[in-house]
Amino acid sequence: MMRVLLVDDEPPALERLDAFFRNIPDVAVVGTAANGIEATAAIAALSPDLVMLDIQMPELSGLAVAAALPFDRRPEIVFVTAFEHFAPDAFEVEAADYLLKPVRFDRLREAVQRARRRQAGRAAEHAPAAAPSPYDDALWVPTRTGQVRVPVDQIDRIEAARDYAMLHTPLRSYLYRSTMSALAERIDPQQLTRVHRSAFVRLSKVTEVQRDGRWLMNLVLADGAVVAVGPNYVRPVLDKLGR
Incomplete structure (x- = not known):
């Protein structure tokens, strides 16, 4: 089960995402946040697998939140914004995907699948290496x-x-x-x-x-x-x- 945190300062945007996620199997929305400071605290407290992160928010932007996360313990990030020009900055912090508002369900599902693949790949990289066989091949x-x-x-x-x-x-x-x-x-x-x-x-x-x-x-x-x-x-x- 992929645990998801939704972050957006616009309540209708949060409601739209939450409704979409109810129709995606094997995911659970574990919390929401309305700004960057709340998002940082929620990520630390909930350890989500995926964060749907708005970019333009009061007090602390989504880009700043993502950049401050420790790379070895960070969740997958999918940025959500109404502006295309943030895309280069989003991928500088190695986001899994970048969605434009209003978010379409098919694009959200694709982003979740990409985040799953990246999460599985990172887990495989950190899996302990198998012990070498004592026998000749x-x-x-x-x-x-x-x-x-x-x-x-x-x-x-x-x-x-x-x-x-x-x-x-x-x-x-x-x-x-x-x-x-x-x-x-x-x-x-x-x-x-x-x-x-x-x-x-x-x-x-x-x-x-x-x-x-x-x-x-x-x-x-x-x-x-x-x-x-x-x-x-x-x-x-x-x-x-x-x-």
Whole structure:
């Protein structure tokens, strides 16, 4: 819900705005003010998300009110005035919009939408950064001419091959020098699940589960590959598969 403060020294203008806002969803008019000094006090007391601010008012102009607000805690400002020549000054204080009197409902609704977008953008800028993932997003595989980057999200399965690991993607396979234990520390288990001491599988690629006795199980992948599941991994794998 967007909380709105209306500021104008003309009662009919306040009444017009209030009536319009009753027809805009997800907004609430939380107060009104009749001059710049009242507006400054109301902004401090009510912490509105949006202020509809007349420019020409007694004692303190709307431009002066907006310029005095601390930038990091200021609401969105939409200026309302009968004069076009204030527009450059209005945008100098980074107003969201500038409406001419008499305000039209369609222009008011557009201004509110713009203020919402700006408010959402500022909230995103100040959101805490996500913690970096402890896992690799790709593996660099040596080649005769250098190295090739293999994104982890393109790997369907990994199988051990002595001192190497075979990385299988939909297009080709890569031989990568690493132990499975080392890979287990570098690969996000939410992407590739260890199903055997010698294998990792992307469970979203599993099309069939084959059971042979209580503790023997194979996974059939979309490309036809069959991967054995180690006895110690059966229950965790079934849980992840939702079975």
